[in-house]
Amino acid sequence: MPLCQWHYRDSSSANPLFSTEDAIEANRFMKGIEAAAGVSIGGIDLAKFISQQIEDLGAEVCYHKFLPHSKHFHPLKFFTSMTNDMAIQPNGTDTNFGINTIGIIRAPRGDGKEAIVLVTPYNSRRVDSNELLSLALGFSVFSLLSRAAWLSKDIVWLAADSQFGEYAAVSAWLNQYHNPVFLSHSMILDTKIYDGNAEKAEFFTFKRAGTMSAALIVKVGETRRYGDRDSVTMYAEASNGQMPNLDLLNVVHYLAVHRQGFRVNIAAFSSLLSSAWLRVIAEFFHNLGTVLRKINPDWKLDIAVPDYVEGTANLANSIYNQALGVPTGSHGAFRDYQVDAVSLEFSPTFNVRNENAKSLLLLRGGRLIEGVVRSVNNLLEKFHQSFFLYFLTAPSKFISVGVYMIPFALLLAPLPIVAAALADGNKSMEKLPENLIDNGKASVNADVLQNKGGSWKWLQAAKVLLVIQLWAVCVSLLPYYITQIPDFTPMQSAVIWAMLSIIILIALYVMFGSPYPAGVEWKLLKATMITSISIGLGLMSIINFATAQLGALIVIPMCLFSRPLKAGSGMHSLPRAVLLISNITLAVLGFPPAALLIMKGLSKGSWTVDVGDFWVWMEFLWQWSSATYLYLFLVHLPCWLLCIHVLLHPCRQELKLKQE
């Protein structure tokens, strides 16, 4: 687990300007907003208070009204997720919308082309004191930056209304920022809901600040005891396994640990942290490492046991989050527009009702945010030097794409060779009996000119593959129709889904003919399966590497081991039994719900079997337009079904040849 070597460090963040006066100002803001929250009706008061404070600083204010996206399953959503995602625009009379408050500081020395974004989410329906604290923190940094002389990029502060979810608020604002929808005049007229103050009307015109160079989302979380220091948790994963540039994470980590004395965490699998067998493995590696070090002092492979355990837990979580393809926070919304963003969650050690603890948190948090903003401010270009593709094993340690691609490449490399060998082996086996059978020249002439399909025999196997892919497409689109029927529990939906898929499979077989009587050789079927899985995994590895990696671990052994259960009559009993058992085990493991059950068990530590859970998981994946859903149904499921076909192949042709 190497430590990165080149990362961006900015020395001008050495002397932060955020002082106790700013902390006092934050406290004042906090008292004001607590008062406003006490009398608020529907959360508009909070927005008004914030906008008033921003205006008093002399910065620009604007409101952004939005409605949440409907989280229904739509088949085309996957392919249009990169383009304009049309949010539902609020009508005049509808009061159930969210309001984002945006403050913009124009840099005195800048040209207005770039901006740094600071996001502090709060729930306007039910505000709690932590959210108020994060708003106060954001405001104090904002007010400091409005007086900063070194600012050369514009600062945007987004107080996001998270009543429909944090992600929805931020993505709606980003959508309006980058892909504006121009509405008719009726939208402006409904400012009458507010005081009717003429000044407020101009708050509704959407204001922009240039290209975003980086974004920071700040939250204050629950009090957690990690030791004697306040801690910061970094969340970095965006949709489909994309990550921000590693430089941004390094900047945050360095400033937090070495300047402000925070303790930085990343999320980890708690079940792995406390598992005994992992500890055993760690001790084994530690001992092996010490032995190797004695042989050659340059081999520093002896990692301490706690480090190894923690690193593995962090790595497992990193791979899992990237593989799911679901963003771990609203920083994911920024990544869709190629803006590097990271979420920071401050967890104070002492309860924030304690005034000292609160002031200290405000002071140090403010200095950290100011330091990060200052570092990004001094950049001439967007982050591009460091890695975009990596797994985190600790806040300061990572595994880059050049290293983690190797196991995947090794898994994938034999596949085309095996497929070619199987396809060719079938051809040579075919010519043999023809030479044995015919004696006369006449029949030789006929056979030579018409080779019974010749080298195009695999077309039948390709037809089977096509039928199964068609079935998989139907199965993946079924949930759209199942969700149209209201009031179904997840368990019922899952059962209906399974039944409909089986019915469609049988219907397709009746229409196109079952693969067995058509005389498809099992070797050709296996070759087709292996080729399709190699293409599928290759494609998936470009879209979301972690999913492809985990999928390859499950699917490739299943494919390579598969042999018909009836074949292998010429082998001894023990290898044959081993092969049979391994085939059956791998086939069971390869079934997508079974694989998901294992994932769930490893991640959450609970191994209960619930059919409805599968439906809930799939719904979760498609709501977030995760490519993992498409992978599961268009690559994994057809491969599994083909494998079952190979296992249950009747092997009539082999028997026929052996009889002759």
Add this chain to the structure above:
Amino acid sequence: MLIRATGRRLQMSRNTSLKRLGLTKAVNDSANVSAGDIASLLYLWNPWAIVTCVGSCTSPIENLMVVIMIYGACSRLAPLAAFGYVMATHLSLYPAILIVPVILLLGYGPDAPPTRVFILKEYDKQTSLKVQRFSWMTVLHFIFWLFIWSCYVLLLSSIILKKVGGLNEMFEKTYGFILTVKDLSPNIGVLWYFFAEVFDFFRGFFLIVFNMNIIFMVLPLAIRLKHRPCFLVFVYTAIVAMLKSYPSAGDSALYLGLLGLFASELAEMQFTFFLFFGYIGVSLLSPVMHNLWIWRGTGNANFYFATGLAYTCLQTVLVVESVGSMIKHDRKLRLLVTS
């Protein structure tokens, strides 16, 4: 439909030539493979052809003109063939090289085994077989109609374009644009990447090299495959689809459809498995790489160009293997006749 009709004519000619060679048993066995039907189904259901239609491209119209030309030549209808040729060349420059196989088709008739085989048969059985003679009348008829159609098209174009700049402007903007490769937006070919890097001083030289690349292949292939002009059309279309300045999916739809016309001769082509799944893989991978480069920003042009190179490699293998297996088929016929 035209492809189907062409296929039927090819099959009829094949049957007659095989009968003349005395290989009647082979005719009975292979009668069930209807090449025309296979080719037309292949063209209709080709995903590339469907995608071209969905994208509202004009490639299907160009393909239609090329197929009209082939059908006209196969059925010895000189005006139809000339019409197809003129329209195809007018719409895109590259079908101009198809004049060689069209003249061969009109002169000699549809595909047949090499004349040497017929001569061997004659020598063997000592019966007098009339060897196909080149019929000049049809070819002259074709050239006459070619002249008429091209004058007509040029006249119409000059009338329509009188206000905009006339014929010179049209030639410069259409043929000149194709030949000088001014627009370097990425496509599935290989020229855009190369010409983005070449120095201006050498640009003219490399333009000539790349354009002559296609012309160099015309004559040797024509000499070797002059007894199979329809197959020659297929090979030329495939080479043009690879080496033209702005290739697209519609070009490969055409030659993949024409490939089906020779299903019975190409039954023993090697590497078909690799080619089939290679085409599927490249057609799935190429848009993903494009997305990664342009939209996500985590890839660069090399990723997309690599898929273009893989695609060119696949097409090369297809052309080489199909020509190889066709020549092997002819050799097999020769062995059968002499045995």
